[in-house]
Amino acid sequence: xxxxxxxxxxxxxxxxxxxxxxxxxxxxxxxxxxxxxxxxxxxxxxxxxxxxxxxxxxxxxxxxxxxxxxxxxxxxxxxxxxxxxxxxxxxxxxxxxxxxxxxxxxxxxxxxxxxxxxxxxxxxxxxxxxxxxxxxxxxxxxxxxxxxxxxxxxxxxxxxxxxxxxxxxxxxxxxxxxxxxxxxxxxxxxxxxxxxxxxxxxxxxxxxxxxxxxxxxxxxxxxxxxxxxxxxxxxxxxxxxxxxxxxxxxxxxxxxxxxxxxxxxxxxxxxxxxxxxxxxxxxxxxxxxxxxxxxx
Amino acid sequence: xxxxxxxxxxxxxxxxxxxxxxxxxxxxxxxxxxxxxxxxxxxxxxxxxxxxxxxxxxxxxxxxxxxxxxxxxxxxxxxxxxxxxxxxxxxxxxxxxxxxxxxxxxxxxxxxxxxxxxxxxxxxxxxxxxxxxxxxxxxxxxxxxxxxxxxxxxxxxxxxxxxxxxxxxxxxxxxxxxxxxxxxxxxxxxxxxxxxxxxxxxxxxxxxxxxxxxxxxxxxxxxxxxxxxxxxxxxxxxxxxxxxxxxxxxxxxxxxxxxxxxxxxxxxxxxxxxxxxxxxxxxxxxxxxxxxxxxxxxxxxxxxxxxxxxxxxxxxxxxxxxxxxxxxxxxxxxxxxxxxxxxxxxxxxxxxxxxxxxxxxxxxxxxxxxxxxxxxxxxxxxxxxxxxxxxxxxxxxxxxxxxxxxxxxxxxxxxxxxxxxxxxxxxxxxxxxxxxxxxxxxxxxxxxxxxxxxxxxxxxxxxxxxxxxxxxxxxxxxxxxxxxxxxxxxxxxxxxxxxxxxxxxxxxxxxxxxxxxxxxxxxxx
Numbered sequence: 110x111x112x113x114x115x116x117x118x119x120x121x122x123x124x125x126x127x128x129x130x131x132x133x134x135x136x137x138x139x140x141x142x143x144x145x146x147x148x149x150x151x152x153x154x155x156x157x158x159x160x161x162x163x164x165x166x167x168x169x170x171x172x173x174x175x176x177x178x179x180x181x182x183x184x185x186x187x188x189x190x191x192x193x194x195x196x197x198x199x200x201x202x203x204x205x206x207x208x209x210x211x212x213x214x215x216x217x218x219x220x221x222x223x224x225x226x227x228x229x230x231x232x233x234x235x236x237x238x239x240x241x242x243x244x245x246x247x248x249x250x251x252x253x254x255x256x257x258x259x260x261x262x263x264x265x266x267x268x269x270x271x272x273x274x275x276x277x278x279x280x281x282x283x284x285x286x287x288x289x290x291x292x293x294x295x296x297x298x299x300x301x302x303x304x305x306x307x308x309x310x311x312x313x314x315x316x317x318x319x320x321x322x323x324x325x326x327x328x329x330x331x332x333x334x335x336x337x338x339x340x341x342x343x344x345x346x347x348x349x350x351x352x353x354x355x356x357x358x359x360x361x362x363x364x365x366x367x368x369x370x371x372x373x374x375x376x377x378x379x380x381x382x383x384x385x386x387x388x389x390x391x392x393x394x395x396x397x398x399x400x401x402x403x404x405x
Numbered sequence: 406x407x408x409x410x411x412x413x414x415x416x417x418x419x420x421x422x423x424x425x426x427x428x429x430x431x432x433x434x435x436x437x438x439x440x441x442x443x444x445x446x447x448x449x450x451x452x453x454x455x456x457x458x459x460x461x462x463x464x465x466x467x468x469x470x471x472x473x474x475x476x477x478x479x480x481x482x483x484x485x486x487x488x489x490x491x492x493x494x495x496x497x498x499x500x501x502x503x504x505x506x507x508x509x510x511x512x513x514x515x516x517x518x519x520x521x522x523x524x525x526x527x528x529x530x531x532x533x534x535x536x537x538x539x540x541x542x543x544x545x546x547x548x549x550x551x552x553x554x555x556x557x558x559x560x561x562x563x564x565x566x567x568x569x570x571x572x573x574x575x576x577x578x579x580x581x582x583x584x585x586x587x588x589x590x591x592x593x594x595x596x597x598x599x600x601x602x603x604x605x606x607x608x609x610x611x612x613x614x615x616x617x618x619x620x621x622x623x624x625x626x627x628x629x630x631x632x633x634x635x636x637x638x639x640x641x642x643x644x645x646x647x648x649x650x651x652x653x654x655x656x657x658x659x660x661x662x663x664x665x666x667x668x669x670x671x672x673x674x675x676x677x678x679x680x681x682x683x684x685x686x687x688x689x690x691x692x693x694x695x696x697x698x699x700x701x702x703x704x705x706x707x708x709x710x711x712x713x714x715x716x717x718x719x720x721x722x723x724x725x726x727x728x729x730x731x732x733x734x735x736x737x738x739x740x741x742x743x744x745x746x747x748x749x750x751x752x753x754x755x756x757x758x759x760x761x762x763x764x765x766x767x768x769x770x771x772x773x774x775x776x777x778x779x780x781x782x783x784x785x786x787x788x789x790x791x792x793x794x795x796x797x798x799x800x801x802x803x804x805x806x807x808x809x810x811x812x813x814x815x816x817x818x819x820x821x822x823x824x825x826x827x828x829x830x831x832x833x834x835x836x837x838x839x840x841x842x843x844x845x846x847x848x849x850x851x852x853x854x855x856x857x858x859x860x861x862x863x864x865x866x867x868x869x870x871x872x873x874x875x876x877x878x879x880x881x882x883x884x885x886x887x888x889x890x891x892x893x894x895x896x897x898x899x900x901x902x903x904x905x906x907x908x909x910x911x912x913x914x915x916x917x918x919x920x921x922x923x924x925x926x927x928x929x930x
Binding site for chain 2: 138141142145146148152153157158214228230232234235236237238239240241289329397399401
């Protein structure tokens with residue numbers, strides 16, 4: 110039998126002290142746990158190898174627009190300041206929102222749980238006294254922070270590069286006295302909402318599918334053909350609500366099924382409600398989730 | 406009355422389990438007696454109950470002495486023994502340790518020993534002086550009994566460790582006395598008596614925690630299928646405090662059982678309870694349970710300290726608590742010097758220790774360890790085993806899966822043998838061995854004339870096989886009835902005046918049990 114040494118007794122006493130004190134309230138404890146999970150995961154999402162792709166995706170428009178400014182193409186469009194809002198709307202809708210934010214969110218959020226399963230590290234979270242719902246919320250926030258931050262920079266940076274590089278004086282007036290600042294903030298808001306909505310969608314896709322690439326591509330296709338869908342089905346998408354919010358509407362072409370844009374006071378709460386429902390379903394799923402790395 | 410019901414429940418459990426355990430184990434006296442062959446022995450009378458407090462129910466039954474199993478033949482040996490059972494008080498302090506005493510009424514040289522089958526004997530004293538301050542349970546196993554010797558009238562005292570108390574587990578054993586009459590007069594011999602007295606702390610206490618699902622880990626008819634593949638099937642298991650080892654070949658269901666216990670998997674059918682908690686309620690469960698899995702995965706660039714602190718923070722501890730707990734855990738696994746180095750640069754053994762530290766950092770009551778000795782060098786392995794023993798002795802439930810049989814044998818209080826998803830055997834290793842009736846027990850008797858011994862032993866049906874050792878200084882014997890065989894052996898040794906060096910079973914270790922039950926190869930001799 111091992112002797113109970115004074116050190117061991119001190120250690121036990123120290124443990125008792127550590128564990129003593131009034132326990133925090135349940136909500137406070139959950140908030141603390143969400144913060145701790147998010148903090149740990151944010152670090153991973155910013156500094157792991159997986160983050161490199163996110164940086165590349167988020168930085169791509171800035172690099173492209175810088176190239177465009179340095180080496181302007183032989184077109185009259187870029188010589189007309191009035192055309193810039195339409196040009197940016199095209200870049201934002203076609204490249205930033207529908208492609209880069211979409212795939213950036215897919216990469217980050219699908220890996221929140223799927224990546225842990227692949228790395229065989231999810232059990233660390235499942236083996237601590239944390240409700241799995243708390244884990245879902247913490248992880249979701251940890252995905253939201255880098256995507257919002259990086260794609261927010263992309264949105265703001267790309268608009269500023271486009272305007273200020275080519276027309277610095279007009280742009281200064283446009284953003285100071287005109288509608289420029291309002292448009293910029295609206296684009297930024299749409300980007301944030303896109304991260305919120307797509308984040309929730311991809312979080313649950315990553316939970317349900319072992320190989321989420323195919324469902325990811327299917328969703329991409331669904332979002333792209335949104336303009337062709339009948340009005341009822343249009344609303345079963347994230348892009349429909351986001352497009353209703355962008356400050357400069359884009360023509361969707363001759364084959365588009367035209368519907369009235371959803372007002373902001375409906376679009377924003379709808380997206381948030383949709384996100385809440387998806388997170389609830391994800392929580393339900395993760396409560397019943399088993400870990401069997403061998404099956405992966 | 407609630408406490409009376411509990412008391413009856415505890416008593417019933419003790420009475421139900423104790424005889425089984427007593428019957429299973431080989432009688433240690435018969436093993437030990439040949440060592441004292443040059444002495445003359447006479448029975449030492451034990452008068453039952455003279456000092457036993459009468460007011461507490463159950464004591465009389467528990468301490469009733471019963472006749473010696475050995476027939477004295479004038480110059481031979483004899484022994485009296487008392488069975489005892491203890492369920493000490495919960496939360497007993499150092500001064501209240503459960504104690505069992507033998508009052509020696511007659512001067513003379515007397516030997517006595519106590520053998521605990523379960524539980525920890527803490528100290529043995531004579532006339533108020535501690536003669537053996539710490540006695541490892543392993544030193545008091547059957548066949549290697551603890552012996553004390555007194556030459557004066559007084560008390561022999563046996564105390565039980567309070568941590569044993571916290572476990573709420575019954576202790577069982579036999580308390581033997583016998584007298585060396587070489588220094589005694591016939592008159593004194595004729596009247597020599599001893600009184601067994603049991604202090605109140607030993608007696609079944611109303612405060613003693615009953616063995617219930619609230620202080621056990623229980624599996625009831627648990628099955629787990631992965632699709633059509635069997636994980637474990639119809640597992641019924643109760644795990645008590647101490648070290649329980651899950652042993653079995655790859656794919657036998659060890660990890661499945663552990664993952665079920667921790668809620669990482671859900672059973673296809675059946676119920677699991679961990680100290681009364683469901684494995685699927687992580688908040689309360691994982692405040693009591695720590696799991697060190699075999700998956701070797703760490704965040705990039707994290708140091709050992711950061712890794713432990715991460716998951717303590719996630720549990721909701723404050724920064725200061727996190728720092729203190731992480732430091733304690735690192736100290737317990739002897740990793741303080743490397744604590745601030747990156748885990749990615751660690752050896753496999755060090756990574757193993759980091760995971761272990763992470764799983765014990767929040768001071769759980771249940772520790773589940775999947776192959777915890779993998780990758781450790783012998784020194785680290787010994788340290789970690791010592792840590793497991795410390796944790797188990799502090800009342801923790803330590804559940805280990807391992808392939809390293811001799812180490813499992815050395816450290817485990819009980820084993821669960823699994824094969825193809827089924828529990829093949831469970832219990833204390835030697836008890837499991839004794840249950841394998843189709844395999845005769847093998848015993849090696851080192852003596853001067855093994856041929857003579859073999860010839861005499863073959864006259865009796867107890868002996869299935871006898872083979873003389875290669876060095877012709879010993880005899881391997883196989884017997885199906887070890888208790889009867891040991892009696893016979895004593896008789897033969899005495900009659901033939903054999904010089905016996907040792908008597909030891911050679912196939913009652915875990916390796917042999919594993920071979921018999923799982924590989925069917927049998928033990929080598």
